[in-house]
Amino acid sequence: MLHTPVMLEYVTNILAPTPSKTFADLTFGFGGHSKKLLEYGCTVQAFDRDPNTKAEAAKLSNLNSNFSFVLSKFSTIYDHLSVCDGILIDLGVSSMQLDQPERGFSFSKNGPLSMTMGLNSLSARDIVNSWKENDIADLLYFYGDERASRLIAKNIVKERNNKQITTTTELANIVSKSKKHNKKIHPATQSFQAIRMYVNDELNEIVNAMNIATRKLKQGGRLAIITFHSIExxxxxxxxxxxxxxxxxxxxxxxxxxxxxKNIRSRSAKLRWGIKI
Ligand SMILES: C[S@@+](CC[C@H](N)C(=O)[O-])C[C@H]1O[C@@H](n2cnc3c(N)ncnc32)[C@H](O)[C@@H]1O
Known part of the structure; x- marks a missing residue:
């Protein structure tokens, strides 16, 4: 269940930690990047929206007084974040979120139809069971680039007229029977990704994160962002x-x-970084 941090060496080289510097890790997860930065004696303020990350963060703050953690979404981070020398944003879901069926992110492990990272006002179950057919189709098309979006939406509505769709397996089966299969990826990959992005308001959150990070970086400070999706x-x-x-x-x-x-998840990762003028 451990999360292997992606591009750890690149991120460390870019942020160039030293004991006098302060960093912010806006996506703590299991703390892989934060822990690496702390090895250099710097200060790290970490954040995550997922309440399940709190236990690991608490362990780390007990061990190291240079570390602090606040449970927060990017959009509500401003008042908690101090001005700093470098900021990391490692987007997407963590292995812990994906691997725990009860979080409802996985199409291959049955769980409740949730897909919430934390601090959400909406779940996948709400979208699938209450949205209009056209709105579901648009969501799957625009966020997931899903060509079979219309047929999938139609079949979702047909199915939910019999009974509520409440599990990831039910949704994955509806998607699978609505489209041609491609050997490279599971047929439900794009639909799950699209719904997850909407449930967690991921695109707005990224824009918020980048704006806040810019305002909180010192001149000459560095911002590194890892994405796993082309829109991001x-x-x-x-x-x-x-x-x-x-x-x-x-x-x-x-x-x-x-x-x-070693870590197949890193295959789709893209890292961009800049120095604040
Ligand atoms: C890929 S994981 C980060 C892994 C981490 N770098 C590590 O090495 O363990 C992404 C994390 O970002 C968090 N996250 C995603 N969107 C967020 C948001 N809008 N606000 C705060 N945290 C967010 C997720 O809950 C998840 O724990």
Whole structure:
């Protein structure tokens, strides 16, 4: 269930921690990146919206007085975040969230239809059981690039007219029977991703995170952002172009072959970073 931090060496080299510096890790997860930064004697303020990350964060703050943690979404972080030398945002779901069936993120393990990271006002079950057919189809198409969105939405509505759709397996089966299968990925991948992104308001949250990070970075401070989805990466790319950062490298950085071999999740990771002017 451990989460292997992605691009750990790159992130460490970019943020260049020293004992006198202060960093913020806006996506604590299991703390892989925070723990690495702390090894250099710097100060780390960490945040996450998932209440399940609190136990690991509490262990770390008991061990190291340079570490602090606040349970918060990006959009409500401003007042808790002190001005700092570097900020990391490692987006997406953690392995802990994906691997625990009771969180309802996984199409391959049965669980309640939830997909909430924490501090949510909406769950996947609400969308699937109460939205209009057209709205579900648009959601699957725009956030998941799902070509079979209309048919999937139609079948969701047909199914829920018999009984509420309450589990991940029920939803995955409806999606699977609505489209042609591609051997490379599970047929429900895009639909689950789309619903998860909406449930957690992920795109608005990223924009909030980048704006707040810019205001809280010192001049010359560094912002590193890891994304796993093309829409997210586009937002980050445009943001860096227009928001007063120097980019040493305009192209994103990808995980090395060795890292991808060890941690398949790093295959779709893209890292972009900039220095605040
Ligand atoms: C990929 S994991 C981070 C893993 C972490 N870097 C590590 O090494 O263990 C992403 C984390 O970001 C959190 N997260 C995602 N969106 C968030 C948001 N809007 N506000 C706060 N935390 C968020 C998730 O709950 C998850 O724990």
């Amino acid at each position: 990466d586009k937002l980050v790319k445009v943001f860096f172009k227009n928001s007063g950062f120097i980019l040493k490298k305009p192209q994103p950085i990808f995980a090395s072959h060795q890292e991808v071999e």
